[in-house]
Amino acid sequence: MIFGNVHQPQTYNYFPPILKQAVTYFKQTNMLDIPVGRYELEKNLLYVNVMEFDTGLAEQKQAEVHKEYIDIQFLISGEERIFFWA
Numbered sequence: 001m002i003f004g005n006v007h008q009p010q011t012y013n014y015f016p017p018i019l020k021q022a023v024t025y026f027k028q029t030n031m032l033d034i035p036v037g038r039y040e041l042e043k044n045l046l047y048v049n050v051m052e053f054d055t056g057l058a059e060q061k062q063a064e065v066h067k068e069y070i071d072i073q074f075l076i077s078g079e080e081r082i083f084f085w086a
Contacts, residue, residue: 031076
């Protein structure tokens, strides 16, 4: 897991170009203006999935597993706790 801030380049300078493209998109786009939905940025390589939901209790959640994609989570508003085990 990499924890960073789009306004602090030192947290993502070493990313591969496709991930830097995602960070650039977040920096240049007012995410509050984008309706919920999926938006293709780079066909079959990079997309943005805008979601809106209420968070539940941690003990009622299951771990996320990704076999094909890297998941970049960009919190637009509110707050969220993300747990991980090393």
